[in-house]
Amino acid sequence: MVKISCKNYGFDCEFEVNESEPDAINKFQKHSMVEHGIEYSSGTLNQIIMRMKNQA
Numbered sequence: 001m002v003k004i005s006c007k008n009y010g011f012d013c014e015f016e017v018n019e020s021e022p023d024a025i026n027k028f029q030k031h032s033m034v035e036h037g038i039e040y041s042s043g044t045l046n047q048i049i050m051r052m053k054n055q056a
């Protein structure tokens with residue numbers, strides 16, 4: 001199971017989304033924008049998910 005979590009990016013934050021959730025990428029984008037002021041592109045997040053899946 002692949003999760004995108006703020007902790008992976010060095011934030012002291014418990015937020016995470018499961019990649020299998022609908023709109024997982026949108027949720028993470030919205031969260032990081034609102035809470036951390038960082039905008040991740042969908043392309044970047046897709047790459048991150050792909051990389052994590054390959055490692056699993």
Ligand SMILES: [Zn+2]
Nearest residue numbers: 006013015035
């Ligand atoms: Zn966060």
